[in-house]
Amino acid sequence: MRSKKKIIAAAVSAFCFVQMMSITAYASGDVAGAVTSTWTTARAQVVSVVNNVVFPVIDVILAVLLFVKITLAYLDYRKHGQLEWTPIAIIFGCLIFSLTCPLYIWSII
Template identity: 55%
Template sequence: MVQILKNKKVKVIICLTIVLIMLVLTMKQSYASGDVSSVIQQAWKQMESQIKNIVNNVVFPVIDIILAVFFFAKLAMAYFDYRKQGQFDWTTPAILFACLTFSLIAPNYIWKVL
């Protein structure tokens, strides 16, 4: 028995079997009866202000900071490449700047679109 467990394939099969058994034991069937779309719309109306608040005050600023760091880092790298090779690559900084501009003004109009 000990030599069988030393085989890597057997260990993987045993682990997958255990995971599959755990999945089957913890699954629960759910049935949707009635009007599901009205329930979703009602839940959205109840949570809409909280979701907007979190997205406007947390998600967009985090995205803005990440894009700003990448933009300035890529701009600096492009400048150093320009000093080394004499050719400035505008493509990546321009794309990052466009994405940064888009994410900065997105909270003004994104909720009207949705």
């Protein structure tokens, strides 16, 4: 009798588990509307996080990389007498771009 109750309890719980996992999700068919409404709802939070966290981190990484590259270029100039400006100019351009990016990126997106 006790074994029969365990089997019935296991079958009922398995049936309930299967029913819980097989709930159908109905889509309205308007995926573009859903994405647009989600973006308009979360836009302020995304803008705040990107402007206050992501861009400053990128700026610091590029600034450190620029100073390291300038130092290495100076040491290379002292050793070989040749100065390579291209990597320094590229990193400086990327730093200027990332510093000014929050001013105009949200009007593009």
